[in-house]
Amino acid sequence: xxxxxxxxxxxxxxxxxxxxxxxxxxxxxxxxxxxxxxxxxxxxxxxxxxxxxxxxxxxxxxxxxxxxxxxxxxxxxxxxxxxxxxxxxxxxxxxxxxxxxxxxxxxxxxxxxxxxxxxxxxxxxxxxxxxxxxxxx
Numbered sequence: 001x002x003x004x005x006x007x008x009x010x011x012x013x014x015x016x017x018x019x020x021x022x023x024x025x026x027x028x029x030x031x032x033x034x035x036x037x038x039x040x041x042x043x044x045x046x047x048x049x050x051x052x053x054x055x056x057x058x059x060x061x062x063x064x065x066x067x068x069x070x071x072x073x074x075x076x077x078x079x080x081x082x083x084x085x086x087x088x089x090x091x092x093x094x095x096x097x098x099x100x101x102x103x104x105x106x107x108x109x110x111x112x113x114x115x116x117x118x119x120x121x122x123x124x125x126x127x128x129x130x131x132x133x134x135x136x137x
Contacts, residue, residue: 003118004091006056013052015044016083019076019104036076041084041110042068045100049086049114053096063096063116064124070112076104086114094118 017023023040025031030039046065054062076082084102091097094117102110 001058003057003094006058007053007088007091007096009088009090011052011056011088013048013050013086014083015047015051016081017044019078019080019082021078024078033075034078036080036082036104036109038072041072041082041102042070044082044084045070045086045102045110045112045114048084049088049096049098049100049116052086052088052098053116057118060121061118062121063118065114066095066117067115068112070100070110070114072110074104074107074109076106076109080104080106082109084110089113 017040019036021027023037024034025037026034028037028039030037050063082102082104084100087099089097089099096116096118098114098116100112100114101108
């Protein structure tokens with residue numbers, strides 16, 4: 001399948017959240033302070049990239065994350081709205097490269113790059129299940 005005809009560089013996605021007790025570093029276990037947890041920011045960045053491309057794929061296809069290189073630049077306090085934006089930079093067969101950024105009302109809180117790979121859902125899940133069965137007792 002020619003995914004390059006479906007997806008074009010520049011396609012963007014956005015994901016939003018609010019800093020709550022549940023996604024602070026203290027509650028999430030990634031630190032001791034009540035500020036937005038880095039793993040939650042990373043997940044929000046991935047969600048933005050999914051929002052950019054998965055809706056453009058044919059039924060039965062989606063993307064999985066393969067690579068992240070992210071910097072968390074600033075802290076966001078509880079009750080602060082946060083959002084992430086993902087921009088598709090390039091397509092190489094099934095491999096996708098994104099620029100990711102995260103923000104709160106005060107400005108940019110994170111930035112980096114993210115790689116995703118297009119998979120055929122059923123085939124991918126069967127392969128994962130087969131791998132899991134090899135390790136069952």
